[in-house]
Structures are given as structure tokens and as C-alpha cells.
Amino acid sequence: MRLFQVPWTDGSVVPAILENGTYTRLAAESLTAMVCTAAASAVPLATVVDQCRTDDRQGTAGAVLPLRPAEVWACGCTYAPSADFRDGELGTRDGMYSYVHRPENRPEIFFKGTSRVCVGPGGPIGIRSDSKFTAPEPELAVVIGAHGTVLAYTLGNDVSAWDIERENALYLPQSKVYDGCCSLGPALVTPDEVPDPYELVMTCTINRDGEEIFRGSVSTGKLRRTIEELVDHLTRCNSVPTPTVILTGTGIIVEQDTALRPGDVCSIHVPEIGTLSNPAIEV
Ligand code: DO4
């Protein structure tokens, strides 16, 4: 199932399911409420959706932020290019980033924020005014409930002020958490539609003044941790609320010559999930 928050003909924003090009309104307050119901009653999100179907339909809709996560956490250096690039920029070949990349060691997991810092499709992602090198980080995002159950997948952009992180690793929270640092969407996709989350092909582009200045792609088959392992580490001794989103790390690296500038449009695409596009602004 592909689930969206969409502006409806009556002017409200409602949860809806997209099937055969038509949106069917779901009788619930929001997808966030439906995810909470699924987690609380320990049933798949698809079951809750089936209980909420109505006869109210419309053909087109512009999607907005599909979920208001209570918490967003992000995993780092789960793909080799991220660990190699970061160690390389610090002039080391096997440094602290490669250490957390190795599966025998504890993964890197950091707090990315709450829904306060999240935008949906079309919403502006932020470039800190004190950063000269802010880059998108396209990532598979997993929506989990309080007990760590995977409820849905979506796409996430872990927008990061890399120059601030590079100056000193202790600045990581400032490089990662600020207004518009995270975009999510366009849809929540139920796990039955993503039979193998390690076989997704993700593409990221940056467009500037109508010209594509960056294109990169990666398969989630290159993710060096399992989703279960990341969820297990996150929820160890840490009772996360429903809904929590985990960003699983970036396998696509944008270097300084294509750092984000205000007005750029960054798009992340995975065929099974959709396209998440966001313009960048200075914050
Ligand atoms: O180690 C810093 C953050 C890495 C990260 O966000 C990623 O690899 O996606």
C-alpha cells in the first residue's frame, strides 16, 4: 500500500491510499494516528488501512509530510562510501568513521530531531547560514513503533552541514539538527510492498537553474547492517515512542563542488516508494 497525506477537495488535509491512479480517503485523523493504532494494537498498518477505507475518491493530489514522527534517529557510516569519504576528508584511511562502519562494532546512531525539523515533499530543506558545505544524504527511512516493529518505509533526506562536522566531530549535533534538516516522504509504503528492502535502487539528483548538477545512485544491497540490527541497537535501553523514524544511512556522497545552494532542488527516487523532491533555502 502507498499511503499519503493529501489536500482534499474540501480544503482539509487527509490520509489517503493511492491505487490505480486514484486516491481513496481514509477515515482517520492522519497517517500518524493510523500508525499509532497499528502499533498499539499490534496489527499491520495494512489492516488498519483496510478498516478505514471510504467511498470518497479523487484523481490528483499534491502530497505533504506523510507522518509527524515523535523522534527521528539516524544511522551513520552504514555504507562504505560515507565512512571512506569522512575518514578521507580527515586525512585518515581507517579512522573513527570506518570503525563504526565495521559490523563487529556498535553502529553509529544519532538523534536527528522531532517533527519540528521535518518537511515533506516540496517543503524547503535548510542550508545553515554558517555552513559553506551542506549536502543532501538520501536514505531509506523506516517507521517503527514503540516496540521496534517495522510499520512502513519511506524516503528520508538527512541534510547535513558537513563542514561543521568536519571541523570537529563533537559538532555533529549542530551539523545534523536545525530547521529543515530532514525531509520525509512522499508516501508511507507498507512492508508487504517492499518484499526485499535490501534490493532497492536509490537515485539522487540536484538541479540548479534547470540544469542537473549532480546525479548519484546506490543499491540498498550495499547497506552493511540489517534493519533489524539497527532497530535493535536503537531500542536497546531506549524506549522510543510511536512513531519513530530511523534513517538508515547514506550510500550516496555529494562532494563540495556540488554542495547545496539556495534555490537548488534535491530529488530522491526509489521506484517502490516514489520521489521526494525539496527546494533548498538558507535558514
Ligand atoms: O558520521 C556521521 C554521520 C554519517 C551519516 O549521516 C551517514 O552516513 O548517513
Ligand code: MG
Ligand atoms: Mg546520514
